[in-house]
Amino acid sequence: MTISQNGAFVRQPLIAGNWKMNMDHVQGITLVQKLAWTLKDHEHDYDRAEVAVFPPFTDIRGVQTLTLGDKLDIVYGAQDLSAQDSGAYTGEISGQFLKKLGCTYVLVGHSERREYHNETNQVIAAKLAAAYRHELTPMLCVGEGLEVRKAGEHVAFTLEQLAQSLEGVTAEQAANLVIAYEPVWAIGTGEVAGPADAQEMCAAIRGALAERFGAEIAEKTQLLYGGSVKAANAASIMRERDVDGVLVGGASLDAEEFANIVRFEHHLVTD
Numbered sequence: 470m471t472i473s474q475n476g477a478f479v480r481q482p483l484i485a486g487n488w489k490m491n492m493d494h495v496q497g498i499t500l501v502q503k504l505a506w507t508l509k510d511h512e513h514d515y516d517r518a519e520v521a522v523f524p525p526f527t528d529i530r531g532v533q534t535l536t537l538g539d540k541l542d543i544v545y546g547a548q549d550l551s552a553q554d555s556g557a558y559t560g561e562i563s564g565q566f567l568k569k570l571g572c573t574y575v576l577v578g579h580s581e582r583r584e585y586h587n588e589t590n591q592v593i594a595a596k597l598a599a600a601y602r603h604e605l606t607p608m609l610c611v612g613e614g615l616e617v618r619k620a621g622e623h624v625a626f627t628l629e630q631l632a633q634s635l636e637g638v639t640a641e642q643a644a645n646l647v648i649a650y651e652p653v654w655a656i657g658t659g660e661v662a663g664p665a666d667a668q669e670m671c672a673a674i675r676g677a678l679a680e681r682f683g684a685e686i687a688e689k690t691q692l693l694y695g696g697s698v699k700a701a702n703a704a705s706i707m708r709e710r711d712v713d714g715v716l717v718g719g720a721s722l723d724a725e726e727f728a729n730i731v732r733f734e735h736h737l738v739t740d
């Protein structure tokens with residue numbers, strides 16, 4: 470997180486909650502209501518960061534109605550989308566439908582999609598193209614597994630994943646892209662990457678983006694860290710120069726805990 474001389478953030482902090490396959494549509498509405506209520510008490514922090522949630526598909530309509538009706542400053546996205554636009558693809562969800570439901574973002578290439586649904590970098594590149602066709606901002610997830618980390622090849626591995634997933638993306642499109650570094654060994658394990666590990670990878674990713682799309686786009690791209698983020702560790706990770714936010718799984722299901730992550734600046738001052 471870089472702060473400019475006038476005290477503003479160089480890139481807006483982004484705190485995102487990936488609910489995964491949790492929360493039915495009724496629970497989803499309750500969670501967003503609670504979150505909005507809790508965040509209201511901390512308006513200053515809330516003003517400075519963007520707050521995004523990624524509910525299951527079946528919750529999105531309800532979240533749309535609630536955020537529109539109550540004019541909540543919470544944006545939302547889907548956890549996946551189809552590489553296709555429409556047609557005989559049973560069970561798939563088009564980016565077109567997500568756009569119509571007011572989604573700002575869509576997660577692409579989450580490690581759980583890569584692992585359980587065999588999504589390759591090529592599939593992910595096709596999904597990125599679909600996101601751009603429908604004017605959704607993709608949040609591309611990359612990150613290495615434990616074996617790769619132990620072998621010390623995490624940077625090379627993740628940058629290769631990034632390069633292949635971004636195949637076909639133009640500089641103009643890349644101006645509208647968020648990248649989440651989520652080391653697989655840190656997801657849902659309670660084992661969080663240290664701030665220096667997160668910084669090392671985010672700096673490498675920013676360098677790769679600069680080479681591919683130019684320094685100006687690289688400097689503007691928000692890079693997030695994900696993997697066992699909680700209120701207790703979020704601020705120290707976000708303090709790092711190239712880490713602009715967090716993608717939170719388990720802790721985003723608890724409105725209080727998630728709101729406390731949004732209050733990272735408070736923790737920066739007090740920890």
Ligand SMILES: O=C(CO)COP(=O)(O)O
Nearest residue numbers: 487656657696697718719
């Ligand atoms: O996968 C994640 C977010 O997309 C991280 O999940 P946890 O925060 O539960 O480790």
